[in-house]
Amino acid sequence: MYRINVEIRFAAGHYLLLPHGLREKPHRHNWRVRAQVESAQLDEFGFVMDFHVLQEKLHQIVKPFSLAEYMNDLPEFTQQQPSTERIAHYIYIQLKSALPKEVILRKLTVWETDDCYASYHVNHMKRYTHRV
Numbered sequence: 001m002y003r004i005n006v007e008i009r010f011a012a013g014h015y016l017l018l019p020h021g022l023r024e025k026p027h028r029h030n031w032r033v034r035a036q037v038e039s040a041q042l043d044e045f046g047f048v049m050d051f052h053v054l055q056e057k058l059h060q061i062v063k064p065f066s067l068a069e070y071m072n073d074l075p076e077f078t079q080q081q082p083s084t085e086r087i088a089h090y091i092y093i094q095l096k097s098a099l100p101k102e103v104i105l106r107k108l109t110v111w112e113t114d115d116c117y118a119s120y121h122v123n124h125m126k127r128y129t130h131r132v
Contacts, residue, residue, distance in 0.1 A: 003106065005028045005049045008058045012065040013080045014072055026070055031087075032111040033058055035095060039103050049103050060065040084110050084118040092120040 013028040024060050035058060039048045045057060071082040076090055092108040107121040 001038050001040055002042060002048045003036060004051065004054070005034055005036045006051050006054045006058065006074065007032060007034045008055055010035075010059075010062045011061070011064050012068070013070045014077075015070060016083060018082050029112045031062075031065075032117075033062065033091060034107075034109045034111075035091075035105065036107040036109075037099065038104050038106050040100070049100060057095060057098050061091055061098075084112045084116070085120070088118045088120040102107070 008110040009030060011028060011030050013026055015024045015026040017023050017127060037048060037054065042048065047067055063114050064074055065087075068074050071077050071087070072080075076082075077086070088108050088110040091110065092105060095108065096105045107119055109117055111117040
């Protein structure tokens, strides 16, 4: 398997509902997103896929986040709050559907700060049985 990773950054605001009925003050982060994709075969140019194409797909997915005053106002997050975990899941689903069929999205990670992040991935590993 061949794997590549790309990262992008964007600025966007959100606020979260907290336990005991509390709500955070609206605030902004300089978010970082890393996508890890893989393929069993390289394309005709020797790539899993072009790094720049993958980055552009991510930029298009997160563009509405940067344009909104708060991500909470976007249709994607009116029924559920934009926690880092849910943002990672949303980007994962959007990116997965935008990839070539031979490229597998292995993992999507979103940082809201340098030391706080969440990842979303689906276990693509095949289960093997060991015969004794």
